[in-house]
Amino acid sequence: MSAPDHAPSPQLFFETINAFQKSAALKAAIDLALFAAIGNEPATSAELAARCQCPERGVRILADNLTILGFLTKDGATYALTQSSAIFLVPSSPAYMGAAVNFLLAPSLTEAFTDLASTIRRGRLHTTEHGTTAPDHPAWVEFARAMGPMMAPTSQGAAELVTLDPSRDTRVLDISASHGAYGIAVARKNPRAHLVALDWEAVLAVTTENAQAAGIADRFSKITGDAFSVDLGSDYDAVLVPNFLHHFNAEVCTRFLQKVHAALRPGGQVVIVEFVPNEDRITPPPAASFSLVMLGTTPEGDAYTFAQYQQMLAAAGFRDASLHPLPPTMQSAVLAVA
Amino acid sequence: MSAPDHAPSPQLFFETINAFQKSAALKAAIDLALFAAIGNEPATSAELAARCQCPERGVRILADNLTILGFLTKDGATYALTQSSAIFLVPSSPAYMGAAVNFLLAPSLTEAFTDLASTIRRGRLHTTEHGTTAPDHPAWVEFARAMGPMMAPTSQGAAELVTLDPSRDTRVLDISASHGAYGIAVARKNPRAHLVALDWEAVLAVTTENAQAAGIADRFSKITGDAFSVDLGSDYDAVLVPNFLHHFNAEVCTRFLQKVHAALRPGGQVVIVEFVPNEDRITPPPAASFSLVMLGTTPEGDAYTFAQYQQMLAAAGFRDASLHPLPPTMQSAVLAVA
Helix, strand or coil, rough: CCCCCCCCCCHHHHHHHCCHHHHHHHHHHHHCCCCHCCCCCCECHHHHHHHHHCCHHHHHHHHCCCCCCCCEEECCEEEECHHHHHHHHHCCCCCCCHHHHHHHHHHHHHHCCCCCHHHHHHHHCCCCHHHHHCCCHHHEEEEEHHHHHHHHHHHHHHHHHHHCCCCCEEEEEEECCCCHHHHHHHHHHCCCCEEEEEEEEEHHHHHHHHHCCCEEEEEEEEEEEECCCCCCCCEEEEEEEEEEHHHHCCCHHHHHHHHHHHHHHHHHHHEEEEEECCCCCCHHHHHHHHHHHHHHCCCCCCCCHHHHHHHHHHCCCEEEEEEEECCCCEEEEEEECC | CCCCCCCCCCHHHHHCCHHHHHHHHHHHHCCCCHHHHCCCCEEHHHHHHHHCCCCHHHHHHHHHHHHCCEEEEEECCEEEEEEHHHCCCCCCCCEEEEEHHHHCCCCCHHHHHHHHHHHHCCCCCCCCCCCCCCCCCCCHHHHHHHHHHHHHHHHHHHHHHHHCCCCCCCCECCCCCCCCHHHHHHHCCCCCCEEEEEHHHHHHHHHHHHHHHHHEEHEEEEECCCCCCCCCCEEEEEEECCHHHCCCCCHHHHHHHHHHHHEEEHHHHHHHHEECCCCCCCCCCCHCCHHHHHHHHHHCCCCHHHHHHHHHHHHHHCEEEEEEEEECCCCCEEECCC
8 A cells, every 4th residue: 555645736746747857957967067067166056157167047947956856955055966966976986877867868768758658558669669679779788888887786786696616617697788797796706707798799899898897808708699599508607687587578588587597507596687676566666666667668578576586487497586685776686596 | 955965875866867757657647547547446457457448568557657656556456546636637527637738748848858958058948049938839828728727726825815995896917817717716706806818819719718617708808919018008906927927037027017017006916926936946846946947948037036026026116025825836926016
């Protein structure tokens, strides 16, 4: 049961209808490098306007709205960064993730939400047939470039769950490797692990760059193409399936997990990383609302519950499925044994 | 000073960047008449899908997300309306305001937010020169048709503040009359008041319909055209200026208020209705964030504070400016005497 309704009010309606303006304001701040312009030196709107070389009116209105949204603080007429904004939205910060807007607000993604009613009514996307599941969809190159930093905490948490034998050479397959964060985190933690990254060709160029930068290029190889039809190889100790299954329906996921099972050594691990809502499908909100992204951008994807992953895994031949939240992120790992 | 920052987290960034999807989900629910489909009969997603004649997946994901957003409740697998959704989002309800999406999410408005950084950087709108302040802008016809119900509580509250002499014929001018809600509320409360509505010609067709429906057609006349250049007439007992001044800069507002002053009898009232943020410009959020709408859609508009209205009114020759919040709405009335 959700929170009770208070005094009837159209306020929530008004606020939700205008919610798109919040995305627009945050994107504008990133585009204008406003967070960098504040940095460690709190400033008035006039000072900020000078630093950004913009007229003051727009800077003032934007800064006030960023304060309302929680990205800045305002003391008198002086704006400062919140701790989170300093960490995540200043480009010189190691944890900077502002570039994620290049993927999350790319036209191919936002356009998918312009007529969601049509998508729901017809049971197929109102924009394209396959959405982001189309072969070699360019969004995934942008994703690989833009989303890596955002995945750092999740990939660290997931890597902790991968248990490889340190006394021998091991093999790890990273499905839809993208930025490579998941596989690279495992490879860095396990010096005798060889990493195989699978993705579209243009995406693997980014993965390769990142593997080189991480110093694991000599333990890195690639499989190019469609995960459903390529030969995955065999005798893996672990197969990582991060943020991949949510794009497909449960039957397709199960069939794919059978293929993963066949590629693993007996006793090998599958490590699925996902937004996993509770069985009520409405909590916690950040995980549960991911279903909407899949509704808008994929023909049949979803945010699956742990019970659904248990079913898929069992049907694919896995045993001992377990759920592992990855705080402070909103994602979870689902592990099972081949 | 804003709320303190808690443990650093990118969650707010992620949620705000995706906020546009909330607007899309709510719009889809209105387009699909999902709230009407639930009505007084709570239903599962399968039942709702049958009622809406849509495949179930999309209806389920949408209903879960509407629950997360607070528009529905979910008990087990059964969705029901909140009290506010029943009142404001079911078309058969007298307080229905779902049609407001036709204005608030019209392409001419949403497009204004696709490149807010450019608007801020250049100090002029990235879409059009005058935004919604252009002569005869078609958005105002949509506004008049779509937004009247949303203005009902505000117009009732504002009408209470207009003090006309009941013992003689009086004259009331409604600037940018639109749906006419403000002037009509005053006219209905004051049987000897004659209402003059000023707006663009196409908009006044809607005003006239509404005046007829309200039974005040015999006490109603029109002034067509640009409020800044037309002859307003004279000897008014009250001039209503609802949601008009925020479109312009303070100098233009002051000049317009001088013109209003000249049109009033000595002792007559000006009644401004606006989103009036506190002097900190960041509270209350629903009023303060209106500045962002003006940044996106007008060359020089703003959400002015009461101190700013006091200045404008004094400069225009008014006395005794006073501020009157109009709960439960987020708007306020600013009154002054000629």
